[in-house]
Amino acid sequence: MAAETGTPTTLTLKSNDDELFSVAESAAILSVTIRNMVEDGCAGGVIPLDNVDGKTLASVITYMNGISAIPADEEKKKSYRDKFLSDKDFETLADMVLAANYLNMSCLMDAVSAKIAQVMEKKSVGWVRRKFGIENDYTPEEEAAVKEEHKWTFEGVETDDDN
Amino acid sequence: MKKAKGEHTSSDSVDRISELPKDILHRIMYFLTQEEAVRTSVLSKPWRYIWCTRPVLSFSDAAFKGNDDEFIRLIDASLERYYDQKLCVDEFHLCISKGYLNYQSYYILEKWIRTLVFLGMKKFRLSNCVEDGVIHYLPPVVFEARSLEDLHVEIRTSSDDDEKEYERIVFSKHLKKLHVKKVNTEDGVFHKAISSFPFVDIETMSLDSCKGLRNVKITNLRNLKNFSFVTKPSEGDCSIEIHPPSLETVKITHGNLRFDRGADFRNLNELYLFRVTSKLDHLSSCKFPSLKELTMYYCYELKEIKLFIDAPNIVHFRYLGDFIPSVSFATTSSREWCSMIHLCSNSGASSLWFRKLRELLESLSESKIVLGVIQNIVGCEKPVVVERLGFRFYSSSTFSSLLNGAFSICRPKNVGPFHLRIHINVIKCVENILMKRESGNQLDQFSELLFRDLEEVGLEIYDKNRKEWNPTSLSELPNYEEAEYNLIRFALKWR
Numbered sequence: 001m002a003a004e005t006g007t008p009t010t011l012t013l014k015s016n017d018d019e020l021f022s023v024a025e026s027a028a029i030l031s032v033t034i035r036n037m038v039e040d041g042c043a044g045g046v047i048p049l050d051n052v053d054g055k056t057l058a059s060v061i062t063y064m065n066g067i068s069a070i071p072a073d074e075e076k077k078k079s080y081r082d083k084f085l086s087d088k089d090f091e092t093l094a095d096m097v098l099a100a101n102y103l104n105m106s107c108l109m110d111a112v113s114a115k116i117a118q119v120m121e122k123k124s125v126g127w128v129r130r131k132f133g134i135e136n137d138y139t140p141e142e143e144a145a146v147k148e149e150h151k152w153t154f155e156g157v158e159t160d161d162d163n
Numbered sequence: 164m165k166k167a168k169g170e171h172t173s174s175d176s177v178d179r180i181s182e183l184p185k186d187i188l189h190r191i192m193y194f195l196t197q198e199e200a201v202r203t204s205v206l207s208k209p210w211r212y213i214w215c216t217r218p219v220l221s222f223s224d225a226a227f228k229g230n231d232d233e234f235i236r237l238i239d240a241s242l243e244r245y246y247d248q249k250l251c252v253d254e255f256h257l258c259i260s261k262g263y264l265n266y267q268s269y270y271i272l273e274k275w276i277r278t279l280v281f282l283g284m285k286k287f288r289l290s291n292c293v294e295d296g297v298i299h300y301l302p303p304v305v306f307e308a309r310s311l312e313d314l315h316v317e318i319r320t321s322s323d324d325d326e327k328e329y330e331r332i333v334f335s336k337h338l339k340k341l342h343v344k345k346v347n348t349e350d351g352v353f354h355k356a357i358s359s360f361p362f363v364d365i366e367t368m369s370l371d372s373c374k375g376l377r378n379v380k381i382t383n384l385r386n387l388k389n390f391s392f393v394t395k396p397s398e399g400d401c402s403i404e405i406h407p408p409s410l411e412t413v414k415i416t417h418g419n420l421r422f423d424r425g426a427d428f429r430n431l432n433e434l435y436l437f438r439v440t441s442k443l444d445h446l447s448s449c450k451f452p453s454l455k456e457l458t459m460y461y462c463y464e465l466k467e468i469k470l471f472i473d474a475p476n477i478v479h480f481r482y483l484g485d486f487i488p489s490v491s492f493a494t495t496s497s498r499e500w501c502s503m504i505h506l507c508s509n510s511g512a513s514s515l516w517f518r519k520l521r522e523l524l525e526s527l528s529e530s531k532i533v534l535g536v537i538q539n540i541v542g543c544e545k546p547v548v549v550e551r552l553g554f555r556f557y558s559s560s561t562f563s564s565l566l567n568g569a570f571s572i573c574r575p576k577n578v579g580p581f582h583l584r585i586h587i588n589v590i591k592c593v594e595n596i597l598m599k600r601e602s603g604n605q606l607d608q609f610s611e612l613l614f615r616d617l618e619e620v621g622l623e624i625y626d627k628n629r630k631e632w633n634p635t636s637l638s639e640l641p642n643y644e645e646a647e648y649n650l651i652r653f654a655l656k657w658r
Contacts, residue, residue: 071432071455071478094179097187109190116180117194125205132180137208146205152237153198 011038012046013061019054020046023061027068032104051102056095063108081111090119090132181209189217193254197221215244218251223258235271242278254286255279273304285337286313291345311335312364317344317371339364344371379418380404388430392418400440407431407449415439424448436462447471460484479503480530487519491526501550502527505535521547521572534573536565546616548657549573553580554589562592570613579652580625583643593653594622594637619656624648 011028013021029035037047049057063084070076088096093112100109120128129136138146147154183191192200192214200214220241224234238257245252255275279287289305305316314335334341365384369391370376376394381387382404391414392403402419407426414435421441425448433456436443443464451457451474458481459465465488472480473493477500482488485507504523524532524547531550552575554565569575581590597620623632624640627647632654635643640651 073433073456091179094183097183097190101184101187109187113187113190114194116191120191120195120203121199125202128203129206133178134181134206134210135178136206138205143205146211150201150204152233153201 013057014046014048015052015054015057016048016050017054019057021054021057021061023064024068027061027064030064030068030105030107032106034103049103052099053095056092056099059092059096060099060103060105060108067107077107081107085111085115088115090116181207185213185216188213189219192217193219196223216248216250219254219256220245220252221254221256221258223256225258238275239271242275242282245282246278250282252279252282252284254288255284256288256290258290276304280310284310286315287311288315288317290315290317306334309335310337312337313340314338315340315342316346317342337364340367341365342367342369342371343373344369345373347374374398376401378402378404382406385409388412390414392416392420394418396438411453415441422449429453432456434458436460438462440464443470444468449473452476455479457481459488462488465490480527481505483507487516487523489519489526490523492529494529500530501533502530503533503535517568517572524549524573534569534575536569546570546572546574549575551575551577551579551652553578562589566593566596574616574657575655576657577652577654580650581652583624583640583649583651584645587640590640590651591637597653597655616658617655618658621654621656623652623654625650625652 009025010022011025011034013023013028013034015021025038029038034047052060063081066080066084067077070080085093093116097109097112097116100106100112119131123131128134136143180188192203195203197220200217203214204211220238222234222238224231242252244250276284276287287305306314312335364386366386367389368381368384368387369389370379371391371393372395377399379392379401381390383406385406387406387409388411390405390410390412392401393414393416394401396417398417400419401417402421403415404421405413407422407428409430410428411430412433412435413420413431414433416437417439419440420436422445424445426445428449428451431451431454434451434454435456435458437458437460439462441464443462447468447470451472453476454472454474455476455478457472457474457477457479460481460483462484463486465484466486469489469491471491471493475493476498477492479500480490480492480502482490482503483505487506504527506520524534528547532547533551533553534549535553552569552573554562566578578593581593583590597617622635622637624635624643625632625648627649632652634654635651
């Protein structure tokens with residue numbers, strides 16, 4: 001990706017692995033972090049984004065361009081977001097949610113968070129542990145105690161827990 | 164990645180989720196129900212207390228397995244914990260059905276709201292879990308929480324005898340969004356609440372199926388951007404007076420939107436009118452410099468008027484109705500725009516009908532026109548170019564005359580789409596008509612005119628995966644798998 005600094009409406013973003021990306025300012029300011037830099041006049045040269053790697057940043061920029069091309073129509077934006085996230089695995093989603101948080105992009109943050117929540121929804125504790133690789137570090141007694149404490153949340157829930 | 168060694172983890176899973184910062188985990192939990200959020204405490208020790216501090220509380224009695232008292236005690240206990248630990252609650256969602264919160268226990272709701280205001284609640288959503296659930300009494304305090312920025316009340320109230328209580332409603336002055344659905348509000352009460360406060364901040368207001376509204380006067384809401392109003396025709400006419408300059412989207416279903424002649428809609432982006440009773444000729448005197456989407460469905464007030472819309476930036480104009488309106492637009496810049504006209508013809512089409520249709524198409528001829536005709540029409544001046552001609556609800560016996568009629572007034576670039584299997588007879592019929600010129604049979608006068616203009620006819624099939632139309636032929640149709648292809652259309656090239 002070649003940086004393009006000629007036109008005033010294009011910004012150059014740098015990922016933490018030194019990849020350069022050019023993006024229209026109008027799309028980039030979806031990130032409040034970037035918008036603040038632009039407003040403070042710090043966006044003249046290259047904007048370094050120390051917490052985002054090149055692969056994730058490329059993805060975020062695709063999203064920025066895609067969503068900003070859609071006029072004020074919440075339904076269309078929502079369906080774009082759904083489509084954009086539909087083929088992302090959890091690894092990528094985790095990178096995206098961290099990037100969205102750092103870049104302060106609430107719409108992307110919410111979309112990714114909702115997508116992750118969707119995976120956890122209506123699933124047993126055991127299933128969620130296996131899916132996300134969460135190690136159960138409770139002793140059986142401790143786990144039983146926590147469950148007892150929140151008994152009301154387990155009523156009617158299938159217990160397929162095997163760990 | 165220290166937690167990656169769990170025995171039961173699937174092949175490649177490294178525990179990324181537990182390493183996410185708490186704020187992000189809270190955001191993820193925002194989209195879970197209260198039960199699901201609480202259940203995460205059993206996942207592992209690091210998860211034990213994360214849910215406890217999430218800044219949103221959401222309770223639904225429909226999903227609750229215990230009894231009424233337990234449900235109320237649970238909410239009480241949760242609020243107490245937030246209060247004691249000085250935690251913040253940005254949002255509170257409460258979904259209730261009949262029986263859990265009745266007239267006798269409404270004071271509990273009052274108590275909760277006082278606590279929630281103290282905890283800084285910005286968004287409050289109160290709704291019925293079950294479609295036909297009714298709450299007997301809605302305490303005015305629901306509308307008054309002073310920290311609120313976003314209030315969403317979607318609940319059917321049944322009582323009519325507490326109007327006095329509502330007379331003192333004062334909305335939060337920080338309110339930015341207000342969504343009220345199915346609430347029994349007497350006109351006077353609502354009007355008073357709206358007008359008793361300058362409401363400087365409110366940006367979005369939606370009034371949906373609220374009983375008893377006759378007059379909504381919101382001309383004093385100078386920052387209102389999005390306004391939506393829905394009522395049933397059985398509710399009688401409700402007049403709606405607005406402050407045009409700030410509005411960006413206006414959606415009215417069954418209301419009488421009122422504004423002055425020449426009103427200034429400088430920010431209006433989208434206007435949606437469904438069966439409105441407004442005097443629509445006022446639209447002709449207004450300027451809509453920002454309007455992109457204009458939708459008019461079943462607007463009978465268009466019947467006797469010639470409407471002229473000054474909207475140089477229009478992108479989509481949608482019309483649906485059982486008569487042909489007279490609508491034209493100010494000459495737009497060279498940009499592309501699209502008109503979608505759907506007509507239901509009840510009385511059968513007369514030559515007058517076609518003449519009117521032709522006038523409408525001609526006045527919209529700067530746009531890409533999509534014309535849909537619902538039910539039968541049968542029917543030459545210079546035909547109008549139409550992007551796509553589609554048909555719905557036709558019988559195959561009248562289809563060929565319908566098609567001939569349509570060809571006599573317009574020159575569609577595409578005809579269809581038709582369903583590959585269901586409409587196979589229709590597809591053959593179109594094919595017959597269009598291919599007649601090659602058969603060498605004697606042509607009638609109409610067909611001669613038609614084929615003089617028609618340069619080429621092609622058949623195209625829609626590839627669902629690639630989302631594109633590809634050329635094909637009639638003989639190839641049986642070979643397509645329905646899972647991948649189900650629509651076909653005719654592509655016509657005119658001289």
